[in-house]
Amino acid sequence: MEGQTSRWREFFRRNRRWWIVGGALAAVAVIGVIFWLATKPPAEDEVTVNKSTKTATPPPATLVASLTNGVLVAPDIANRHPVAVMIENSPAARPQVGLTSADIVYEAVTEGGITRFMGIFSQNYPTKAGPVRSARSYFIDWLSEYDAFYAHAGGSPTALARINQYAIKDAANDGSAYHREPQTGVASEHTLFVDVAKIFSLGTSTHKWPATFATPSWKFKDAAKTFGTIPKITFNFSSSQFQVVWTHDPVSDTYSRVLDGVAHKDRVSGEQIKAQTIVVMKVAHSPNPPYAGTGKESEWTMTTIGSGAVSVFEDGTRTDGTWKKPSRTERTQFYDSAGAEIQLDRGKIWIEVLPQDGTIVAPATPATP
Secondary structure: OHHHHHHHHHHHHHOHHHHHHHHHHHHHHHHHHHHHHHHOOOOHHHOOOOHHHOOOOOOOOOOEEOOOOOOEEOHHHHOEOOEEEEEEOOHHHOOOEOHHHOOEEEEEEOHHHOEEEEEEEOOOOOOOEEOEOOEOHHHHHHHOOOOOEEEOOOEOHHHHHHHHHOOOOEOOOOHHHEEEOOOOOOOHHHOEEEOHHHHHHHHHHOOOOOOEOOOOOOOEEOOOOOOOOOOEEEEEOOOHHHOEEEEEEOOOOEEEEEEOOEEOEOOOOOOEOEEOEEEEEEEOEEEEEEOOOOOOEEEEEEOOOEEEEEEEEEOOEEEEEEEEEOOOOOOOEEEEOOOOEOOEEOOOEEEEEEEOOOEEEOOOOOOOO
């Protein structure tokens, strides 16, 4: 027995190297089997999650151009129904709130040479905008291009009659969306504000107005990579209290607004009002006699349907041409001197409606050699 044991010892001694190699290979094989068992996909009968609950992560939404100002947004925002808000611009109303959230702003003269704004909100509905003021009929012609929900506080007799005549989506009586903020030394007519988000909510839920809109859009383009040589534009509507200066910033390619010599800022955020494109429409414009028995000047007459001169400022350039609006509900279009539609930069747009006696102080863009 002892001899047999000795022979085995001698066998292991002579073949020790091979035993070590074999042991190492066996260990690797065992580790491989363990790894395979741990990582192999489960068989069909091992899946415990209900297949009906499995959802793939959706790809990012494709951005599309907003129908209002061409900004690339999610599809559910691109045609969201606009809300139009009348915002006053008398010195007692300044600074306003909410204009920085508007996709488009119209500015036009009312009685006494005081300008008034109409903000078109679609991409953003701020919870506070104002001070809210009354309607004028020529603004109704522009808001009709968007079929907008209309937030205002009363209006001229002509404007109120046309709101009924044209079946405008009138939100003036949605009282829960409005509130007053009394201020010492400020008349009450300058203290009314509106929740634009609530106007949209009440419009779609209570009035059953559509949540989306469809309208032929303007032609839009991406901002230029090189800029023109017009750094500043000055508009004279009436008196110096309503003089507007827009200054082009070549870094951001936006225009910053100054009103009556002061940077025009949002009351809440302190942000200066900026725009990507400034459109200046020249219109025939005249005052009317006072309303009978009141002594108050009546609504001005303004040409909104038809055509007139236009100047479009973007990327530090100026393009002169013609605006055309064939009917109340059709979108106002802008054409250059050759008759081609002017493409607007994607971004916030201010439309300055300048009376025929108003002036633009800005050089023409030099012709390309």
